[in-house]
Amino acid sequence: MEAIAFYIFAILITGLFLVTVFSRNILYSMSSLAAGMVLISGLFFIIRADFLGAVQLVVYSGAIMALYAFGMMFFDATRDVKEKNTSKYLVFLLSGFSAVALVVIFSAPAIGKHIEVEPIAKGLGHLDNVHAIGAVLFTKYLIPFEVAAVMLLVAMIAGIVLASKRMDESLSEVYVGTDPETEKKEQK
């Protein structure tokens, strides 16, 4: 049952991300990216990681919504985008990387047999999914968690600094033009 569900999701996700890469239409690319991200949450639900699945939905639907906003600004969604990529070295490098990645993916099961994994949630079996994640995050992985929090804080402050020019004015005032007094001065 779960294997069938996994293969259906895996095929759909791979197909959608292929569309993301190969499509020349910005709307198809972004829509398939969003749909793929939504379907990845299905994989989490299959392995009963409900919390991570829902978080995947929340985080990526917001993130791709921001991507759409940029896409709307830079491209005409109803036309195809003409890709200009003449650098041979870039193509060479990217195809090389893809080949290496493929080899790693297919050899991973053979290597993985020899790795012993200590289950993270050892002794947390009595807790449900959400509580177990909380317990692990705030005990064993506290420092990586805090470091991630600090990184997000840095990114947030950088974003505020970048956007904070003329922040005290209303947006409509910024874009409508200058205020009447400076306009008079300019006319003089």
Next chain:
Amino acid sequence: MDGYIIATVIKAILILAVISALAGFGTYIERKILAFMQRRLGPMHVGPFGVLQIAADGIKLFTKEDFIPSGANKIIFMVAPIITAATAFIALAAVPLLPEFTLFGVTVRPIVSDMNIGILFVIAMMGVGLYGPLLAGMAQENKWGIIGSARTAIQFLSYEVVTGLSLLAPIMMVGSLSLIDFNTYQAGGIAHWIVWTQPVAFVLFLISGFAETNRTPFDLLENEAEVISGYATEYSGMRWGMFFIGEYANMITIGFLASLVFLGGFNPLWIIPGGLAIILKVAFFFFLMLWVRAAWPHIRPDQLMWLCWKVLMPLAVINILITGLVMMA
């Protein structure tokens, strides 16, 4: 196992049928209540007091020509309304609609899927639902559509933070993400309702719920006076109807969420049994949305962003901080 699957399918079909019928009926109630508040009569011609207006509208919507305008991206244009309608109903899957009851000797739990992360799933699904308007606006070759979808993105990025943060304080108190746990937490009667301990969170959640269902103070997406019909400008017939059903289903979902999380859910209330109590609460929230629509003007997109990021979000964070301090003490 088979019985479980059959029961789930029956529940899903029932919810789909009942909620979409209610969504249709909701349009009639909305027109009547708005007419009452504006001293008009509203629909009066079809049937007694215009009750059959829904049937007339339904026939019109179903028989209209299915039309895809030239220059539109056909696939995305066709998929967009389905996203809105489908996600609205998927969100309802994790909502316990009524208390448990016994029918022909079988105990029925009126929830399609009792996940232990119910509330997060509902919020996530309603968030995904906004991809419908976004894609609809971008798929058509129409300036109003593009403006509508740009506003969708703005609105989503603004209210989503407030929804999450306002619900976080009640979640901290209950210690669970399951909506059924929320309900049992408030089982002790009116004095135990979370709204008394979390009034700020309740108001914040209602405001962001209005933004989430794009009801009137925040209906920037399809504000006729400014952007014709926004994302729905080139839609007609059943595709437009699907957007509408999705919006009304979302209104009902927000009503259920607000009453389950803050107003005691489906616990029996004084002499009113639990099932009727929650229906009354949801009906009240539905009425509140129409009331606000009649009473308040639209706001501009920049005012919405100002409200969400500069007023509501700090309030929500302070609320969480105070809740945490009180709980630790």
